[in-house]
Amino acid sequence: MKIISHRGFWFSDEEKNSSVAFVRSFESGFGTETDIRDYAGELVISHDPPQAGALKFAELLAIHAVHNPELPLALNIKSDGLQNELLDLITVFKLVSFFFFDMSIPDALGYRRVGLPFYTRHSDIEPDPVLFAEAAGIWLDSFGPDWVTAEVIERHLKAGKAVCLVSPELHGRNHLPLWERLRVWPVSQDQGLTLCTDHPEEARRFFA
Known part of the structure; x- marks a missing residue:
């Protein structure tokens, strides 16, 4: 059995879905689950409706690539229609262990269409x-x-x-x-x- 952290490896609520929590998770050898939304034309990490300054998904992928790109990412989809942008970033960062979940059923068909797990x-x-x-x-x-x-x-x-x-x-x-x-x-x-x-x-x- 593998173990992944939920919204990063955090010690306080303020650290959830933060770069600090993600670095700690990857450095400790754990993959992570996190939440993806779109905000102001970019993909960001946020469980709730995002605000300015939210961590960009690309920044999370950069942290992951530096620390341990083999660790799994469980990506909770909070907005519809993100498949093409996600596919572009996954290609750039050469992700090898990841999956998407919790999107709406019609949106899941789009993930099937472009071949995203x-x-x-x-x-x-x-x-x-x-x-x-x-x-x-x-x-x-x-x-x-x-x-x-x-x-x-x-x-x-x-x-x-x-x-x-x-x-x-x-x-x-x-x-x-x-x-x-x-x-x-x-x-x-x-x-x-x-x-x-x-x-x-x-x-x-x-x-x-």
Whole structure:
């Protein structure tokens, strides 16, 4: 199992989606999840509607290239119609490990059209992942406790899909009950599985 940080490896809320958090994540050996929007004609990093001074996506890619370009990037799409700009930047920076997710369903068709890898969603309230056959993987989420099982993960992996599992603290819940179960599941040893967490260093020690 791989571990990626959620909005960078941050120590305070102010550091989320910041260059400091991304540098720390890559230097620590973790890929990261982050949010992409368009603002004033440029792609920027921002979970909420962006403001002037938001970190540019190209700046994140430059940080990634300098520190460890092999680490995975999970790119949460917050605006429609960004495919061509994203494709240009991915080509310039020669990204090798990345995927897009959370775009609208009609927008996902645009990612399929230009050949960009995208993940579809599966959760307790989204039981039928859309565009499953075309998706490169599954963003596996849970809005209530105890929904994720080893069987759910294994089914997707056996279907040839990578799986990125959302750790419960991203929804304000205690992560340890799921982590305790996950640690004893054989599927936790599969490199097709990724855990997205606010606590990457803790996760590395826990699953070591």
